[in-house]
Amino acid sequence: MGRPNKTIQHPNATTTSTALCLHTYDQLRRTPFNRVFAAVYTCAILTLLYHHALQIFKTTTLLSFSLSLLLLTADSIIAFQWASAQSFRFRPIRRREFPENLETVIRETDNNYPAVDIFICTADPYKEPPIGVVNTALSVMAYDYPAEKVSVYVSDDGGSELTLFAFMEAAKFAGHWLPFCRRNNIMQRSPEAYFRSNYTSSPDSENIKTLYENMKARIEQVVEQGKVGKEYVDDEQQLKALGKWATHIFTRQDHPTIIQVLLVSERDTDMTSCAVPNVIYVSREKSKNRPHNFKAGALNVLVRVSAVMTNAPIILTLDCDMYSNDPQTLKRALCYFMSPSMPPSLGYVQFPQIFHGINKDDLYSSEHKLVFQINPLGLDGLQGPNYVGTGCFFKRRALFENPSCFINPELPELSPNHIIRNPIYSHDVLALAHRVAACDYEKYSHWGSKLGFRYGSLVEDFYTGYRLQCEGWRSIFCSPETPAFLGDSPVSLIDQLGQMKRWSIGLLDVLFSKYCPLTFGIRSMGLLMGLAYSYYGCWPIFSIPLVIYAFIPQLSLLHGASIFPKVTDPRFLLYIFMFFGAYMQDLLAYVLARGTIQRWWNWQRMWMISGLSSFSFGCLEFSLKSLGIAMPEFNITNKVQNNELSKRYKQGIFEFGVSSPLFVPITMAAIINLMALVVGLFDGILKGRNFDELALQILLSGFITINCLPIYEAMLLRSDEGRMPTKITIISMFLVLALYVVGVIAHQI
Numbered sequence: 001m002g003r004p005n006k007t008i009q010h011p012n013a014t015t016t017s018t019a020l021c022l023h024t025y026d027q028l029r030r031t032p033f034n035r036v037f038a039a040v041y042t043c044a045i046l047t048l049l050y051h052h053a054l055q056i057f058k059t060t061t062l063l064s065f066s067l068s069l070l071l072l073t074a075d076s077i078i079a080f081q082w083a084s085a086q087s088f089r090f091r092p093i094r095r096r097e098f099p100e101n102l103e104t105v106i107r108e109t110d111n112n113y114p115a116v117d118i119f120i121c122t123a124d125p126y127k128e129p130p131i132g133v134v135n136t137a138l139s140v141m142a143y144d145y146p147a148e149k150v151s152v153y154v155s156d157d158g159g160s161e162l163t164l165f166a167f168m169e170a171a172k173f174a175g176h177w178l179p180f181c182r183r184n185n186i187m188q189r190s191p192e193a194y195f196r197s198n199y200t201s202s203p204d205s206e207n208i209k210t211l212y213e214n215m216k217a218r219i220e221q222v223v224e225q226g227k228v229g230k231e232y233v234d235d236e237q238q239l240k241a242l243g244k245w246a247t248h249i250f251t252r253q254d255h256p257t258i259i260q261v262l263l264v265s266e267r268d269t270d271m272t273s274c275a276v277p278n279v280i281y282v283s284r285e286k287s288k289n290r291p292h293n294f295k296a297g298a299l300n301v302l303v304r305v306s307a308v309m310t311n312a313p314i315i316l317t318l319d320c321d322m323y324s325n326d327p328q329t330l331k332r333a334l335c336y337f338m339s340p341s342m343p344p345s346l347g348y349v350q351f352p353q354i355f356h357g358i359n360k361d362d363l364y365s366s367e368h369k370l371v372f373q374i375n376p377l378g379l380d381g382l383q384g385p386n387y388v389g390t391g392c393f394f395k396r397r398a399l400f401e402n403p404s405c406f407i408n409p410e411l412p413e414l415s416p417n418h419i420i421r422n423p424i425y426s427h428d429v430l431a432l433a434h435r436v437a438a439c440d441y442e443k444y445s446h447w448g449s450k451l452g453f454r455y456g457s458l459v460e461d462f463y464t465g466y467r468l469q470c471e472g473w474r475s476i477f478c479s480p481e482t483p484a485f486l487g488d489s490p491v492s493l494i495d496q497l498g499q500m501k502r503w504s505i506g507l508l509d510v511l512f513s514k515y516c517p518l519t520f521g522i523r524s525m526g527l528l529m530g531l532a533y534s535y536y537g538c539w540p541i542f543s544i545p546l547v548i549y550a551f552i553p554q555l556s557l558l559h560g561a562s563i564f565p566k567v568t569d570p571r572f573l574l575y576i577f578m579f580f581g582a583y584m585q586d587l588l589a590y591v592l593a594r595g596t597i598q599r600w601w602n603w604q605r606m607w608m609i610s611g612l613s614s615f616s617f618g619c620l621e622f623s624l625k626s627l628g629i630a631m632p633e634f635n636i637t638n639k640v641q642n643n644e645l646s647k648r649y650k651q652g653i654f655e656f657g658v659s660s661p662l663f664v665p666i667t668m669a670a671i672i673n674l675m676a677l678v679v680g681l682f683d684g685i686l687k688g689r690n691f692d693e694l695a696l697q698i699l700l701s702g703f704i705t706i707n708c709l710p711i712y713e714a715m716l717l718r719s720d721e722g723r724m725p726t727k728i729t730i731i732s733m734f735l736v737l738a739l740y741v742v743g744v745i746a747h748q749i
């Protein structure tokens with residue numbers, strides 16, 4: 001324990017002491033290049049800012065002063081973003097694990113496989129179809145791991161009998177599915193994904209497939225009817241459980257606690273008389289006038305309920321939309337937790353979020369490659385990646401204060417050291433589980449502030465990981481060749497923008513809290529980690545330079561005013577270098593992480609689009625919230641797709657369709673940039689005027705116009721459901737006109 005053991009950690013050690021080696025890492029080769037580039041780029045930034053400052057002093061009119069100030073503001077924010085992002089490039093590493101050695105190491109160190117509690121969150125049976133949740137659960141129940149050590153807890157914030165019913169069905173089906181997976185040693189353990197894949201058909205598999213299809217049909221019928229009809233239940237106990245929906249008033253915001261033990265490993269077995277994992281359905285008590293803290297609240301209830309029932313030292317948190325894609329994953333995570341060379345301060349092991357169902361060029365950049373796959377490598381070389389809400393294994397103790405000082409929870413039964421003596425279905429255990437799931441339970445306690453998942457941000461994952469790392473917990477990024485988990489990502493523009501807006505509000509919650517990463521973060525974790533968290537915290541602020549660059553140079557151009565250096569000015573080259581330097585470095589990182597150029601292009605376009613819309617609306621809603629005017633909610637991302645929409649998505653066609661204000665800023669940007677481009681070229685080429693003074697403005701408008709091509713198409717050329725609603729086009733045109741008029745007035749004073 002304690003300091004890392006060199007022989008085990010060294011990359012070349014794999015061949016000599018394979019028996020002991022659980023993990024190694026390599027530093028990425030591009031690091032020295034990145035550092036040199038960073039030095040050069042820093043000089044460029046400083047030169048540019050210096051010139052901006054000079055410019056401000058030279059201005060003579062109010063208008064030129066304001067313009068210079070705007071440009072200085074925009075460039076300072078971009079410069080800060082760039083500088084803080086360097087922490088991801090400072091020391092990126094890539095790890096490898098050797099789960100095949102785990103068994104030996106465990107034996108040699110006189111250990112046992114630890115128990116693991118798996119938490120799956122769901123919140124709405126209509127946006128998150130129960131059959132999907134069930135598939136997630138089955139995929140982890142079938143891990144290559146002693147079944148009696150695994151417990152699956154489902155948190156249903158939808159408080160829906162439909163989800164409970166789906167799990168009753170799943171508990172029965174698991175009896176067939178788990179032995180089938182073992183017998184055939186299949187890799188894909190989510191039945192839906194397995195039967196969708198190119199599996200080898202056999203009488204055995206066809207048999208299971210029929211069982212699966214039957215279960216799926218029953219679950220979907222029940223969801224369609226909106227309630228569980230009597231004909232679907234034959235079991236007394238199940239009738240009793242579902243009866244609670246008949247005897248109480250049940251809405252999502254208001255209902256009593258339901259805890260239903262569906263499978264018990266000590267009691268139940270599968271079709272081949274082998275052990276099955278525990279499966280427990282939990283729907284915490286909700287009351288309209290009590291805050292429930294969204295997902296963080298749900299997870300804390302599971303932390304307590306599981307403490308009372310199984311109290312495993314390792315916890316895996318999973319979203320219902322993310323199934324396990326590799327049965328070895330649990331053992332892979334244990335390569336770190338069980339490793340003698342890992343420091344005791346290891347708090348969590350994060351796997352990347354990787355998505356299925358994304359179209360070829362990733363139209364909406366839904367894979368978030370930078371956030372989920374590239375940046376974490378950089379953090380891993382420092383004190384570890386941020387927590388991303390799903391696919392993350394925690395040490396239970398990490399949820400109870402910092403590595404050196406342990407906080408006792410208010411009940412001794414919740415302590416990570418507590419040993420459970422009674423079976424999970426015993427009266428005492430269930431009574432206590434109900435007590436800790438009540439909506440008043442957390443009153444006057446440390447839950448959400450010092451204990452468990454932290455409250456106060458709509459990105460509870462980001463905030464919780466951040467607070468844990470500030471307390472001294474370190475984390476590991478585990479990114480195996482075969483994705484460990486595969487999830488759903490929004491496949492329509494509005495869903496994607498809505499999700500990014502929620503994230504923006506959540507990030508601002510953190511930035512403007514007393515735990516601001518720029519101050520508290522840098523103090524607690526050092527400069528690089530603090531800056532890395534600030535980079536995300538300031539994400540939404542990036543809307544400011546984006547809005548400035550999408551409108552101001554274009555408006556000026558329309559009025560014939562030059563605001564950037566001439567072609568003959570050396571600063572022209574500085575701009576060109578900075579633009580291409582930053583873009584090409586991102587492109588390189590993208591391609592090296594097995595992205596394509598096309599995907600990178602879509603990513604930079606989405607960055608522009610969400611910057612203009614989600615981030616600025618996020619800032620707006622956050623301000624309204626701070627003034628007490630609005631109360632942003634956790635709007636769950638829709639996981640159901642309609643056919644026409646998915647067809648267009650597969651073809652790579654942008655989806656607008658709904659009249660959402662989120663589309664207004666991007667439509668305005670599209671219009672004004674096209675206007676500026678046309679006017680600029682017209683003036684420059686035909687009238688031969690100002691071309692060299694306006695070149696940068698024309699280039700910028702041209703670049704944005706190319707990015708906006710799908711928007712013009714959606715406004716003018718399409719007639720399908722996904723086209724730009726006429727209302728949005730008209731509103732945007734009016735607003736652009738208004739901007740133009742403001743420009744005229746500003747020009748005259």
Ligand SMILES: O=c1ccn([C@@H]2O[C@H](COP(=O)(O)OP(=O)(O)O[C@H]3O[C@H](CO)[C@@H](O)[C@H](O)[C@H]3O)[C@@H](O)[C@H]2O)c(=O)[nH]1
Nearest residue numbers: 121122123157294295298319320388389390458459636637
């Ligand atoms: O009141 C709530 C709201 C949400 N959820 C669950 O939270 C998960 C994430 O919700 P989703 O709508 O899929 O949001 P995403 O934006 O896709 O989620 C990302 O961002 C969230 C923070 O905003 C993180 O919690 C997620 O782990 C991360 O994948 C889902 O399983 C929901 O069921 C709850 O349990 N209770």
Ligand SMILES: [Mn+2]
Nearest residue numbers: 319321488637
């Ligand atoms: Mn999700």
